[in-house]
Amino acid sequence: MPHPLVPxxxxxxxxxxxxxxxxxxxxxxxxxxxxxxIDRGFPGAGPDEAFLGELxxxxxxxxxxxxxxxxxxxxxxxxxxxxxxxxAPGQIERARARHGDLPGLRLVHADAVAHLHAAGPxxxxxxxxxxxxxxxxxxxxxxxxxxxxxxxxxxSVPHTGAPGTDPSTELVARPGSLPLPGGGEAPVHRWExxxxxxxxxxxxxGLRVEEVVEVPAPDPDRPASHRVFRARRPARVTSxxxxxxxxxxxxxxxxxxxxxxxxxLLLGRHHRGTWELPGGTVEPGExxxxxxxxxxxxxxxxxADPSDVRLLGTLLDDAGxxxxxxxxxxxxxxxxxxxxxxxxxxxxxxxxxLDRLPPxxxxxxxxxxxxxxxxxxxxxxxxxxxPYEDRSSHE
Numbered sequence: 554m555p556h557p558l559v560p561x562x563x564x565x566x567x568x569x570x571x572x573x574x575x576x577x578x579x580x581x582x583x584x585x586x587x588x589x590x591i592d593r594g595f596p597g598a599g600p601d602e603a604f605l606g607e608l609x610x611x612x613x614x615x616x617x618x619x620x621x622x623x624x625x626x627x628x629x630x631x632x633x634x635x636x637x638x639x640x641a642p643g644q645i646e647r648a649r650a651r652h653g654d655l656p657g658l659r660l661v662h663a664d665a666v667a668h669l670h671a672a673g674p675x676x677x678x679x680x681x682x683x684x685x686x687x688x689x690x691x692x693x694x695x696x697x698x699x700x701x702x703x704x705x706x707x708x709s710v711p712h713t714g715a716p717g718t719d720p721s722t723e724l725v726a727r728p729g730s731l732p733l734p735g736g737g738e739a740p741v742h743r744w745e746x747x748x749x750x751x752x753x754x755x756x757x758x759g760l761r762v763e764e765v766v767e768v769p770a771p772d773p774d775r776p777a778s779h780r781v782f783r784a785r786r787p788a789r790v791t792s793x794x795x796x797x798x799x800x801x802x803x804x805x806x807x808x809x810x811x812x813x814x815x816x817x818l819l820l821g822r823h824h825r826g827t828w829e830l831p832g833g834t835v836e837p838g839e840x841x842x843x844x845x846x847x848x849x850x851x852x853x854x855x856x857a858d859p860s861d862v863r864l865l866g867t868l869l870d871d872a873g874x875x876x877x878x879x880x881x882x883x884x885x886x887x888x889x890x891x892x893x894x895x896x897x898x899x900x901x902x903x904x905x906x907l908d909r910l911p912p913x914x915x916x917x918x919x920x921x922x923x924x925x926x927x928x929x930x931x932x933x934x935x936x937x938x939x940p941y942e943d944r945s946s947h948e
Contacts, residue, residue, distance in 0.1 A: 563726040563742030567686040568640050570731045570739035575643025577734040585651035588622035591681060593709040593781050599768040600781055602626070606705050608633045611676035614699070616665050616708075617683020621648035621658065628657040636661055636675075638668050639683075666695045674701035674909060680708040685743040689724060689754055694822065694901070697758040698911045700786040702930070706760060709768070709781045711745055720747040724754075748780050757826040759791045759912020760784040791912045792919035792933040793827050806835045808844045809921040810862075811883045812855075817904035819891060820911065820918070821852065824898050827915040830922070831855075831899075832879075845882045852899055853891040861886040866940035868920045879936075881921035 593599025602608065602623075608631040615624040618637035627633045638661045639645050645662040652658055661668060665687055678700055684692065700706060712720055721727065726742035733739055746754075752762050761784060768779040809832035812819040820828045831852050835844040842859035849855050865881035893900035905911065907929065914922070919933035924940070 564686070564688060564691075567741050567743075570741045571639075571641040571686075572643050573739045574731060574733055575641050575647060578647060579643055581734055583647075583734065585620045585647055586622065588626045591623050591626075591679075593681065593766075593768045593779055595768065595771055595779075598771060599709065599779065600766050602631070604764075604766075604781065604783060605677050605679055605707050608677065610634075612636075612674075612701075614638065614669075614672075614675045614678045616678060616680040617686070618648065618660075619644050619683075621652050621660060623679075623681060624658055625652045625655055628655055633657070633677075635659070636668075636672065638663050638665060640664050666691045669695035669699040670903075673699035675699055675704060676701055677705045677707070679706070682709060684708045685710050685745055686741065687744070688726070689744055689746075693754055693758045693760075694911065697760055697786065697913075698905065698909050700760075702786060702790075703788040704786050706755075706784045706786070707782065709779050710751065711743070712748065712767070712778045712780045720745050720750075722747055722750065724750065751780070751782060755782070755784045757913065760786055786912060787932075788930075790910045790914060790919070790929070790931040792914045792916045792931065807877070807879045807917065808832045808835060808841055808848060809879055809881050809918055810845045810849055811865075811881065811921065811925050812849075812887060813883075813907075814904075817906045818910070818922075819853070819902060820905055820914075821891075821899040821903075822901040823915065827913050828911045828918070829899055829915040830918040832918075832921075841880050841882070845884065849884065849887070852894060852897050853902055854889055854894055855891055856888040857884050857886065864941050865921070865924050866938055868917070868924060868936040868938050870916075870920065870934055870936040877917075879917045879921060881924045883925065 590601045608627055611633050613627060613633045613635045615635055615637040618624050618639045621637040624635040624637035628635050634657050636659045642662050645660050648660050696706060724746055726744055729741050729743050730738040731741045748765055755762050763785055764783045766781040768781060770777045809830040811830060823829055831849045833848040841864055842862040845862045846857050846859055849857055861884055863883045863885060868879045870877055891902035916933050919931045920936045923929055923931050924938045
């Protein structure tokens, strides 16, 4: 899977195109106009800033801000604290020339995903037209965790292209072009999946879609149209169930490993979309501590000793009429850096602060985490927990 903080390929092409666009405007001395409303694909079209919900005093992110006209409006009209981020340095240069002295507006030249990982949490994240230029597989996991619990995400994307092309049913970058000021064009690649694909992607990342608004072109003879999505991160961290299929004979017992340190809690993303602790099933002949050490090495490349593993207790739940048993454990010391391992179904290992856990935790991981820290705001299927010893010794 692509590295979350190193955009390349189509995204690098897109960044070059938008920088060329900005440089043309800089050379031409194009004035940066004030924004009277948030437009969605066409001037004066689509839901305005009221669609974002409460803005006064909120922490807001404008993703792919361009010249930051919309961001400046939210600061002036609503008193929002707005970070406006764009990857094209020329766009930020133009924005600073027009809005650089506006209190409450922070203009940031950065890759969107890198910024989302470093900043936040935000009460509101919105984007006007920038989302299709970023690989959703990089963007959505970062968005889901950069939103504060209960926070709102709003973005607009093309639905039917100007030539009348339909949206894609697959998550692929389509080649296209960006018209440049003064003539000519630059090549770009856009992710333009259908609305139902966006809805599924948002749900897979724990974001609840509240409304989708169609924005047709003002000219009835023009086939282009856009969609505006509003989604919300639940106030509590969500979990997703495991399969109801019965386990093979040796796999009814599993382990989940909590690694928590100064950089946060270690979680990886399963190819089905859930976020998980390192762990897996206990092999015949293994002790529980040995299973934790082996699974940690196989999935992340990290090394630990069985003496570094402290068992929390057993968690029992019902999955499709089969009693499943998971033993939660805390790894108190480890060596190395987590990295994706060949052939493993879980990767994209990251450290998360406990107050910024991603939605869509695997239910077994969610259960183990609340056994470790009962105060964590995580929703999951009920499980019977039998502690082995005082949990305070593992903090």
